[in-house]
Each structure stands twice: as structure tokens, then as C-alpha cells.
Amino acid sequence: xxxSIPIERIRNVGVMAHIDxxxxxxTERILFFTGKRHKMGEVHDGEAAMDWMIQEQExxxxxxxxxxxxxxxxxxxxxxxxxxxxxxxxxxxxxxRVLDGTVALFCAVGGVQPQAETVWRQAEKYRVxxxxxxxxxxxxxxxxxxxxxxxxVELGANAVPVVIPIGSEGDFQGVVDLVHMKAVYYDDxxxxxxxxxxxxxxxxxxxxxxxxxxxxxxxxxxxxxxxERFLEGEEPEPREVLRAVRKATIDGRFIPVLCGAAFRxxxxxxxxxxxxxxxxxxxxxxxxIGASAExxxxxxxxxxxxxxxxxxAFKVQADKHMGxxxxxxxxxxxxxxxxxxxxxxxxKVQRVGRLFEMHANDREAIEALRTGQVGAVxxxxxxxxxxxxxxxxxxxxxxxxxxxxxxxxxxxxxxSRDDRDKLAVALxxxxxxxxxxxxxxxxxxGEVIISGMGELHLEIIxxxxxxxxxxxxxxxxxxxxxxxxxxxAVEHEYRHVKxxxxxxxxxxxxxxxxxxxxxxxxxxxxTITGGRISREYLAALERGIVExxxxxxxxxxxxxxxxxxxxxxxxxxxxxxxxxxxxxxxMGFREACLxxxxxxxxxxxxxxxxxxxxxxxxxxxxxxxxxxxxxGMDSKGGATVLTGRVPLAEMFGYASELRNLTSGRGTFTMxxxxxxxxxxxxxxxxxxxxxxxxx
Numbered sequence: 001x002x003x004s005i006p007i008e009r010i011r012n013v014g015v016m017a018h019i020d021x022x023x024x025x026x027t028e029r030i031l032f033f034t035g036k037r038h039k040m041g042e043v044h045d046g047e048a049a050m051d052w053m054i055q056e057q058e059x060x061x062x063x064x065x066x067x068x069x070x071x072x073x074x075x076x077x078x079x080x081x082x083x084x085x086x087x088x089x090x091x092x093x094x095x096x097r098v099l100d101g102t103v104a105l106f107c108a109v110g111g112v113q114p115q116a117e118t119v120w121r122q123a124e125k126y127r128v129x130x131x132x133x134x135x136x137x138x139x140x141x142x143x144x145x146x147x148x149x150x151x152x153v154e155l156g157a158n159a160v161p162v163v164i165p166i167g168s169e170g171d172f173q174g175v176v177d178l179v180h181m182k183a184v185y186y187d188d189x190x191x192x193x194x195x196x197x198x199x200x201x202x203x204x205x206x207x208x209x210x211x212x213x214x215x216x217x218x219x220x221x222x223x224x225x226x227x228e229r230f231l232e233g234e235e236p237e238p239r240e241v242l243r244a245v246r247k248a249t250i251d252g253r254f255i256p257v258l259c260g261a262a263f264r265x266x267x268x269x270x271x272x273x274x275x276x277x278x279x280x281x282x283x284x285x286x287x288x289i290g291a292s293a294e295x296x297x298x299x300x301x302x303x304x305x306x307x308x309x310x311x312x313a314f315k316v317q318a319d320k321h322m323g324x325x326x327x328x329x330x331x332x333x334x335x336x337x338x339x340x341x342x343x344x345x346x347x348k349v350q351r352v353g354r355l356f357e358m359h360a361n362d363r364e365a366i367e368a369l370r371t372g373q374v375g376a377v378x379x380x381x382x383x384x385x386x387x388x389x390x391x392x393x394x395x396x397x398x399x400x401x402x403x404x405x406x407x408x409x410x411x412x413x414x415x416s417r418d419d420r421d422k423l424a425v426a427l428x429x430x431x432x433x434x435x436x437x438x439x440x441x442x443x444x445x446g447e448v449i450i451s452g453m454g455e456l457h458l459e460i461i462x463x464x465x466x467x468x469x470x471x472x473x474x475x476x477x478x479x480x481x482x483x484x485x486x487x488x489a490v491e492h493e494y495r496h497v498k499x500x501x502x503x504x505x506x507x508x509x510x511x512x513x514x515x516x517x518x519x520x521x522x523x524x525x526x527t528i529t530g531g532r533i534s535r536e537y538l539a540a541l542e543r544g545i546v547e548x549x550x551x552x553x554x555x556x557x558x559x560x561x562x563x564x565x566x567x568x569x570x571x572x573x574x575x576x577x578x579x580x581x582x583x584x585x586x587m588g589f590r591e592a593c594l595x596x597x598x599x600x601x602x603x604x605x606x607x608x609x610x611x612x613x614x615x616x617x618x619x620x621x622x623x624x625x626x627x628x629x630x631x632g633m634d635s636k637g638g639a640t641v642l643t644g645r646v647p648l649a650e651m652f653g654y655a656s657e658l659r660n661l662t663s664g665r666g667t668f669t670m671x672x673x674x675x676x677x678x679x680x681x682x683x684x685x686x687x688x689x690x691x692x693x694x695x
Contacts, residue, residue, distance in 0.1 A: 005071075005074070005075070005076040007281060007282055007283055007303060007304075007370075007371055007372045008281050008283055009074060009075040009076060009281065010075070010076045010078070010281050010282060010372045010373070011075055011076070011077045011078070011100065011101065011275055011276065011279055011280075011281060012078045012098070012099050012100040012101070012282070012329070012372065012374060013077060013078070013079055013080075013099060013100070013101045013102055013103060013275055013279055014065075014079070014080045014081075014082055014092075014095050014096060014099045014101075014102040014103070014128075015027055015079065015080070015081050015082060015102070015103050015105060016082050016092055016095075016096070016102055016103070016104055016105070016119040016120075016123070017104065017105035017106065017107075017115070017116055017119070018106075018107070018110065018113035018114065018115040018116040018119075018669070019083075019115060019669065020107070021105045021106060021107045021110070021113070021116065021135060021136075022105055022107070022135040022136060022262050022263065023081055023082065023105055024081055025135075025262045025263055026103070026105060026133070026135065026262040026268065026271070027068075027079060027081040029262050029265055029268040030070065030077075030079065030268060030271075030272060031068065031070055033265075033268055033269055033272065034070040034071060034072050034077075034272065035070075035071075036068070036070040036359070065080050065081065065082045065083065065091040065092070065094070065095045065315065066080070066081050066358075066360045066361075067079070067080050067327065067358045067359075067360075067374055067376075068081075068358065068359045068360055069357055069358075069359065069374075072272045072273075072275070072276060073272075073273070073276050075276050077272075077275060077276075078373065078374045080095045080099065080374075082095050082119070088453070088457065089115075089118065089119075089122075089404065089436075089453065089671070090403050090404070090434065090435055090436040090453070092119050092122055093122055093401060093402070093403060093404075094314045094315055094385060094386075094401050094403075094435075095314070095315075096119075096122050096123055096125075096126045096128055097126055097312070097314055097401045098312055098314045098329035098374065099126075099128055100128070100129070100279065100280050100281070100282055100284075100285055101128060101129045101130065101131070101250075101275070101278075101279030101280055102123055102128050102129075102130050102131075102279075103130070103131055103132075103133055103271065103275065104116070104119070104120060104123070104130050104131070104132045104133070104255075105132075105133050105135050106132060106133070106134050106135065106147050106150075106151065107134075107135060107136050107139075107147075108134050108135060108136045108137045108139060108141075108142035108143065108144060108147055108168075108259070109136060109139050109140070109141040109142055109143075109636065110610075110636060111146060111147045111150040111636060112147070112150040112151060112154045112155060113608070113669070114606060114608050114643075114669055114671060115669060115671065117154065117155065118671060120155050120157075127252060129249050129250050129251075129252060129278075129279055129280055130157075130249075130255055131249065131255065131256045131257075131258065131271075131274050131275070131278050131279060132151060132157075132159055132255050132256070132257045132258070133257075133258050133259065133260065133267070133271050133274075134147050134148070134257065134258070134259040134260075135259075135260060135261065135262050136261060136262075136263070137165055137168055137169075137172045137259050137260060137261045137266070137267070138168075138169065138170065138172045138261040138263070138264050138266070139169065139261075140169050140170075141169070141636070142168045142169050142172070143168070144161075144164070144165050144168065144259050148161055148257055151255065151257070157255045158218065158253060158254050158255055159255040159257050160214065160215050160218045160219070160254065160255065160256065160257060161178065161211055161214075161215065161256075161257045161258075161259075162177075162178050162179055162215060162245065162256045162257065162258060162274070163175040163176060163177055163178060163257075163258050163259060163267075163270065164176050164178065164204075164207065164208060164211045164259075165259050166183060166185070166201075166204065172261055172264075172266065173185055173186070174186050174196075174266065174267075175258075175259060175260065175266075175267060175270065176200055176204060176208045176211075177270065178208065178211055178212045178215050179215075179238050179241050179242060179245075180238050181200065181208065181212060182197050182198070182199070182200065183197070183198045183199065183200045183201060183204070184196070184197055184270065185197075185198065186264070186265065186266040186267075188264070195269065215241075216230060216235075216236065216241065217230065218254070219241065219244045219245055219248060219254065220244075222244065222247070222248035222251075222253050222254055223244040223247070223248065226240065226241075226244050242277050242278075245277075245278055246277060246278050249278045249279065250278075250279075250280045250284050250285070256274060256278050258270055258271055258274055281372070282303045282331075282371065282372035283303050283372075285303075287300050287301055287302045287303060287332075288300070288301050288303075288310060288331040288332065288398065289301075289399075290310065290388065290396035290397050290398045290399070291396070291397045292395070292396070292397070293344055293347075293395050293396075293397055294395075299396045301331055301332035301333075301396065302332060303331060303332055303371050303372060304332060304333075304371060305333065305334050305370050305371050306333075307332035307333050307371070308332065308333050308390065308391045308393070308394035308396075309330070309332065309333030309334065309335060309341065309389065309390050309391045309394075310330075310331045310332045310333060310388070310389075310390050310396050310398060311328045311329060311330045311331060311333075311335055311341075311369075311388070311389040311390070312328065312329050312331065312386070312387075312388060312389075312398050313326050313327065313328050313380070313383050313384070313385060313386065313387045313388075313389060314327055314328070314329060314385065314386070314401065315327035315385060315433075316383070316384065316385055316432050316433050317376075317433055318429040318430065318432070318433055318468075323378070324378070324380070324381065324429075324432070325356075325376045325377070325378060326376065326377045326378075326380045326383050327358070327374065327375070327376050327377075328369065328374070328375065328376070328377055328389060329373075329374050330369045330370065330371055330372065330373050330374075330375075331371065331372075331398070332371055333371065333391065334368050334369070334370050334371070335352065335355070335368060335369040335377070335389070336352070336355075336367065336368040337352060337353070337354055337355045337366075337367055337368065338351070338352060338353075339351070339352045340352075340392070341389045341390065341391070341392075342389070342390050342391065342392035342395055343380075343382065343383055343387050343388070343389055344387075344388045344389075344390055344395050344396060344397045345384070345386070345387040345388055345397065345400070346382050346383070346384075346387065348382050349392060350379070350380050350381070350382060350383065350389075351379055352377055352379055352380070353377070353378040353379025353380075354377075354378045354379070355367065355368065355369055355375055355376070355377055355378075356375055356376045356377075356378070357375050358374075358375065358376050363376065384432065385401060385432075385435050386400035386401040386435075387400075388400075401435075403435040403436050404436060404453070404672065405436075405481070406436055406437070406438050406451035406452050406453060406481055407451075407453060407454070407480070407481050407603040407648060407672050408451065408452060408453070408454060408455065408457075408458065408478050408479070408480060408481060408603075408648065409449050409450060409451035409452075409478065409479045409480075409481055410449070410450055410451075410458050410475050410476055410477070410478045410479060411447040411448065411449055411475070411476040411479065412447075412448050412449075412450055412462070412473045412474065412475045412476075413447065413448065413473060413474050414471065414472070414473055414474075415472035415473060415474055416472065419471050419472050419473065422469060422470065422471045423448070423465075423471050423473065425469075426465055426468075426469035426471050427439045427448070427450070427465075429469075430461060430464065430465075434452075436452060436453050436457070437450065437451070437452050437457070437461060438450070438451040438452075439451075449479070451481060453672070454670075455478060455652065458475075458478065462475055477652070478652055480602060480603065480648050480649045481557075481603060482555070482557045482600055482601065482602055482678070482686065483552075483557055483558055483559065483560045483600075483601040483602075483675055484552030484553075484554045484555065484557050484558070484559045484560075484598055484599070484600060484601065485515055485559060485560055485561045485562060485598070485599060485601055486513055486514065486515050486559075486562055486593050486596040486597065486598060486599075487515065487596060487597035487598065487599050488514070488515070488596050488597055489512060489513065489514035489515070489596065490512070490513055490514075490592055490595045490596040491510065491511070491512045491567065492510070492511060492512075492513065492588060492591060492592035492595060493508075493509070493510045493588075494508070494509060494584055494587060494588025494591060494592075495507075495508045495584075496508070496580055496581075496583050496584040496587065496588075498580075499575075503574060503575060504574075504575040505575055505576075505577065505579070505580040505583070506571065506572035506575035506576050506580055507537070507541075507569075507571065507576060507580040507581040507583065507584035508569045508570045508571070508584070509533065509541055509566055509568075509569035509581075509584055509585070509588055510566070510567045510568040510569055511564055511565060511566045511567055511588065511589075511592065512564070512565045512567060513562065513563070513564055513589065513592040513593060513596055514562075514563050514565075514596075515561055515562065515563075516561045516562065516563045517561065518561055518674050518675055518676075519561070519674060519675075520561055520563075521560060521561065522546065522549060522559075522560070522561075522562055522563075522564075523562075523563040523564070524542045524545070524563075524564050524566075525563070525564070525565045525566070526538055526565065526566035526567075527565065527566070527567055527568075528566060528568070528569065532568065532569055532570055532571070533566070533569045533570070533571055533581075534571065536578065537571055537576060537578065537581040538566065538581075539578075540578035540579075540581040540582045540585070541566065541581045541582070541584060541585040542564075542585065543582050543585065544581065544582035544583060544584065544585025544586035544587075544589070545564055545585040545586065545589045547582070547585075547586055548585070548586040548587075548589045548590055549562065549589075552593070552598065553590050553593050553594055553598060554598040554599075554600060554687065555600060555686065555687040555690045555691075556690060557600070559593075560601065560675065561675075562593075564589065599677050599678070599683070600677070600678040600683040600686060600687070601675040601676060601677055601678065602647050602648065602649055602675065602676060602677075602678045603647070603648040603672055603673075603674075603675060604645050604646070604647055604648070604672075604673045604674055604675065604676045605645065605646055605647070605648050605651060605670040605671065605672060605673060606643070606644075606645055606670060606671055606672075606673040607623070607628070607643070607644050607645065607646050607651070607668060607669070607670040608641060608642070608643050608668060608669050608670070609623070609641070609642045609644075609658065609666060609667070609668040610636070610639050610640070610641050610666065610667050610668070611639060611640060611642075611658075611661075611662045611665060611666035611667075612639060612640070612662065612665055612666070613635070613639065613640045615640075615661060615662045615665075615666065616633070616640045616642070618661050618662075619642055619658075619661060619662075619666070620642065622657065622658075622661060623642070623644050623646055626646050626647070626650035626651065626654075627646065627647050627650055627679075628644050628645060628646030628647070628650065629644055629645050629646075630642055630643075630644040631643050631644050631645060632644075645673060646670075647676075647678075648672075651670060654668065655668070
């Protein structure tokens with residue numbers, strides 16, 4: 001069937017939301033109602049098709065993004081179900097990079113929650129058109145209009161309902177379709193398969209008319225033709241409203257809002273209609289732009305099968321049967337089984353083995369991936385996440401994917417000699433899969449340090465080592481990924497001179513070292529004139545500085561947020577070399593940092609705790625005792641929601657503490673916010689412990 005679907009009827013969409021908003025349940029219902037599955041799998045039973053990993057089934061959460069393909073109204077819909085837990089935000093990041101549109105889910109009780117805001121910002125970064133679906137309308141405390149207002153205010157989105165609910169909580173029966181002005185009811189049978197389309201009941205007629213007028217007014221603001229007719233009092237046809245909503249949604253100027261209760265099978269088919277009607281096909285978006293490997297020229301690839309191949313590898317997955325699956329999105333051209341393709345990031349020609357259309361962990365062999373399609377490739381051993389695959393005759397380099405740096409680490413050691421041999425291979429395969437999972441060896445202690453985005457992230461990694469790779473390891477207490485930076489600005493001169501007989505070493509530089517704003521990383525500039533230091537040696541000087549930043553002078557942690565400006569210097573015709581200037585950069589930068597003064601930085605986490613109202617005081621006291629600050633307090637669905645900022649070092653084991661405080665009724669989420677200075681007394685203890693461990 002996929003062969004006969006033109007590109008205009010392809011939708012590449014993701015489902016994104018805060019944890020427990022119902023993403024996987026919505027995807028399961030989509031697969032059922034489109035005929036892809038004949039039985040609905042439930043997350044709580046561990047039977048959801050998209051949660052195929054044993055760790056997902058045991059915990060009832062999504063850990064890895066899963067892709068599938070289904071069909072609705074003669075349209076091919078490629079769906080990626082993404083995780084909601086912040087520890088696995090990289091899965092959302094790489095999925096959004098290759099999607100054409102996305103469904104943003106919001107809980108009708110919880111509204112705009114922290115991770116929902118995070119993934120919304122990620123979608124904005126990649127300019128991905130969105131539609132919103134307010135789920136769990138059958139839950140106690142559900143409030144559709146409050147959630148819509150939160151989307152407008154907290155996310156700054158032009159969110160406008162295209163449906164309104166009929167009833168809510170236990171009385172939620174269906175929705176009013178504002179485009180066609182009809183009431184849509186769903187039966188309450190287990191399958192929820194029967195829909196009744198009726199006239200709008202009298203009790204809802206006024207509300208529906210006002211909501212429809214607001215929808216048409218808001219969309220008229222985005223469409224001159226509709227605005228003219230709206231001002232003249234004319235009522236547009238449904239097809240005209242659909243066209244205008246679609247255009248404004250694709251342009252990112254309008255967010256259509258639908259609602260339902262996916263677990264009760266209500267509202268999902270209207271959501272499918274919304275995906276088809278409002279979200280773009282590959283040809284509705286601007287053509288993909290890449291860079292030339294040989295010049296600064298921008299290259300454009302139009303979304304057509306007959307254009308040169310341009311595809312992006314957005315995910316790598318270890319597979320015990322296939323070895324390595326590489327997920328790709330084809331932007332132009334055709335990727336065929338057996339083809340030889342050029343990896344422009346690695347500058348290597350590789351051969352495509354087999355191609356698959358994925359359905360979570362199941363796969364169906366296909367002959368080719370055409371423009372606009374998403375699939376998996378076997379045989380690309382040297383391809384990593386973010387690499388571009390293209391034609392060797394028409395090379396192009398697509399924009400890669402940026403991932404956040406890990407904030408937590410743990411030292412591990414193999415349980416036995418047999419495990420030692422298997423551990424290195426297993427860690428390499430896991431690191432290839434997950435760009436936010438980093439493995440390094442501590443030269444001083446000889447330990448293997450694995451780093452990730454949170455405690456759950458590392459817990460899953462350790463579990464996979466044991467189950468998938470048969471490797472038993474011992475793990476220490478998690479370690480915080482501290483950083484170092486300079487306190488003030490200094491100018492420093494360093495001259496590297498070494499004469500040992502024969503050709504010597506000479507490098508001389510004067511530079512200024514200064515702190516920059518948090519999150520800016522490393523900046524390198526020069527004000528050299530008259531060729532006093534050649535470009536070649538300046539590059540070597542920068543490399544030396546970057547090497548030294550890997551282990552800061554204070555406690556050996558990596559350095560961040562530092563700017564270096566080379567003011568002057570000199571070189572020798574005979575004795576200067578890249579090696580000499582690299583050494584000059586390394587040693588001179590170290591001395592300059594010690595002169596400027598150093599401070600230790602720690603990751604600060606944004607924390608949201610939801611608990612019964614009578615536990616508010618205990619939770620506030622608990623967060624403050626952890627050097628935390630409570631920034632806000634709100635009530636949602638009969639519970640109190642506290643937001644605050646707490647150092648990651650103080651949050652280990654907080655899940656158990658919160659359970660004890662609230663008798664198991666409290667929940668919390670946290671995500672990395674920024675790095676902040678550690679109080680001096682605590683920093684000195686950390687440095688002392690670090691020195692003892694390495695001695």
C-alpha cells in the first residue's frame with residue numbers, strides 16, 4: 001500500500017507530552033482504530049505495542065521512542081511515540097528533528113506540566129507544527145478550558161479549540177465538532193467503537209456558537225479572505241475553515257485544540273482526522289537545507305524521489321538479531337536495499353544491507369525508503385546519530401542534532417573477569433544508541449564512569465547491561481557532574497621555551513581569560529594583527545586550551561562558560577610548531593585560571609512536587625533542607641503543586657523520602673535547569689574528597 005501513497009498524503013508525526021499524560025495509550029488507540037492492531041494493549045498491563053522493552057513494561061513508562069506506520073483516510077501516517085520522562089529527553093529531541101508535525105498531549109487535570117513545556121520548546125526550536133489534544137477528560141478534576149488557557153499563557157501559543165467537550169469527568173460523553181457544528185457521541189462499551197453524530201443539544205447550543213465564532217475570528221486573523229467575509233457577517237464553509245486552519249497550523253501561527261479520553265476510546269478518531277487535516281505533508285514544508293562539505297554554499301534538496309539522496313540517521317539501536325539498526329528519515333531521493341551511500345559526516349561510503357518498515361520492535365522488510373518516509377537500515381556499521389547519508393556524486397551535510405550534556409555519573413566495575421571482557425563491548429553499543437549516555441575511564445583511579453541524564457536513566461542502563469548483554473556490574477553511589485569556571489577576568493602572558501639540542505620549542509602568547517554567562521560554553525577569539533601568530537598556530541593554541549578545560553585546575557572537573565581572547569604573542573621561524581603552541585595554550589591557560597580564581601559549579605534541577613494539600617508544609621521543609629528554594633505553589637485537581645529549584649546532589653533518594661512523607665500519595669518530576677556556584681564550604685569538602693579518591 002505504501003507504494004501507492006503519494007507524498008502529499010504522508011504525515012510524519014510524533015506524540016509528545018509530560019510523563020503519564022497518555023501518549024502511549026493514544027498511540028495504541030490510533031493503531032486499533034486504523035486497523036493496525038486488532039486488540040488494544042494497555043500500558044498498565046504491560047501489553048502496549050509501543051512499549052516493547054521489558055523495562056518499559058515493568059515500569060509502565062516509555063523509555064525509548066518507537067516508530068510505527070498506519071493508514072487513515074488513504075493517508076500514510078508514520079508515528080513516533082516519545083518518552084515523557086525528562087531522563088529520556090534525548091529521544092524526544094532526535095524525534096522532533098525528523099518529524100513534520102506533532103501531537104502535543106496535555107492532561108485535562110494536570111494541564112501544562114514541566115516536561116510538557118520542555119518538549120514544547122524543543123518543538124519550537126525545530127519549528128515543528130503542532131496540534132494539541134487535551135486527554136483524560138473523564139478524570140475527576142478535568143477542566144478543558146483551564147488547560148487551553150494555560151497553553152495560551154504559559155506556552156505563549158495561539159491555542160484555539162476546534163472542539164468543545166460534552167460533559168466532563170464521569171459525565172464526559174463526547175465532543176462538539178466546531179468546524180461542522182455537530183455533536184459527536186461515543187458509546188461506553190469496552191471497545192468504544194460506535195460513534196453517533198447528532199445535532200448539538202439545546203443546552204450546549206449557545207456555548208458551541210460562541211466557541212465557533214471565537215474559532216472563526218481567531219483563524220480569520222490569519223487569513224485575509226476569511227477576515228473580509230467575517231467582517232461582512234458571512235459564515236464560511238467547513239472546507240474553507242479546514243483550509244485556513246491547516247495553513248496557519250503549518251506556518252506555526254495557530255494551534256488547533258481537540259480533546260478526549262483515550263483510555264475510554266473517546267476523541268481518538270477526530271484526532272486522526274486532525275492529523276490528516278491540519279498537519280503538513282513533507283511537500284508542505286520548506287525544502288531541507290544543508291551545507292556543502294567543500295564550501296560555505298547552502299544546498300537545497302527538494303522533497304522528490306528523483307532528487308539526489310539526502311537522509312538523516314536520527315537513531316541507532318542495538319539489536320541482538322540484526323546487530324545494529326539505524327533509523328533514518330529520507331528528505332529527498334530514494335534509499336534502496338543494496339545501495340552504496342556516502343556518509344558525509346564520516347566521509348565514508350557504506351553499503352545499505354536490508355531495509356525495514358518498523359512497528360515498535362517488529363519489522364517488515366521493504367525494498368526502498370522513498371522521500372518523506374521513515375524506516376530502519378541494517379548494515380551501516382560506521383553511522384552514528386545525526387549523520388547524513390547522501391549520494392556520493394551530490395554530497396550534502398544536513399544539520400545535526402544537539403543533545404544536552406549528562407548531569408549525573410556512577411562508577412561501575414565488572415563483577416567477574418568474564419564480565420570484564422563483555423563490559424567494554426556492551427558499553428560501546430549502548431553509547432552508540434544513546435548520545436546522552438557517556439562512558440569514560442578515570443585515568444587516576446582506573447574506574448569506568450558512566451554518565452547520563454538522571455538516576456532512572458542510569459538505572460535502566462545497568463538493568464540492560466544485565467538482561468540484554470549478560471554483564472553483571474557493581475555500581476557505586478551516583479556522582480554529580482560538577483563543573484568549574486573562573487571567577488574573574490585576568491590578562492596573562494606565557495612563553496613556552498625549550499631547548500634540548502637541535503630544534504627547540506618556542507611559543508609565546510598574551511591572552512585574557514574571563515567568565516561568560518551561564519550556558520554559553522567556551523568562546524575563543526583573537527585580536528592578532530600583522531601575522532604575529534599564524535592561523536595554524538592560533539588553532540593549535542585553542543586546541544591546547546580545550547584540552548586543559550577537560551580537567552580544570554580546581555578539582556579536575558571539566559570547565560565551562562569561559563572566554564579566551566588572544567591579545568598578542570610571537571613565534572619563531574625555526575623553533576615554533578603546532579606542538580609548542582598547543583603546550584603554550586594548555587600551560588598558559590592553567591596559570592591564568594589559577595590567577596583569576598576558580599569556583600565549583602553544580603547542576604540545579606527544576607523540581608515539581610504534587611501531593612495532598614495537608615502535606616504542603618512537610619514538603620516545603622524537605623525541599624528547603626536540601627538547599628532548595630520553593631518558587632511557586634498552585635492547586636490542580638484537588639492537590640497542591642510546588643515548584644522549586646534544588647541542587648541535584650541533594651535529590652538522590654528523594655523518591656523514597658517523598659513516599660514516606662506523603663504515605664505514597666506524592667509524586668515529583670525534575671529536569672536540569674542550569675549550573676550554579678556551590679557554596680564555598682561545600683565546594684572545599686567536594687575538592688578534598690576528590691583529592692583523597694585520586695591519591
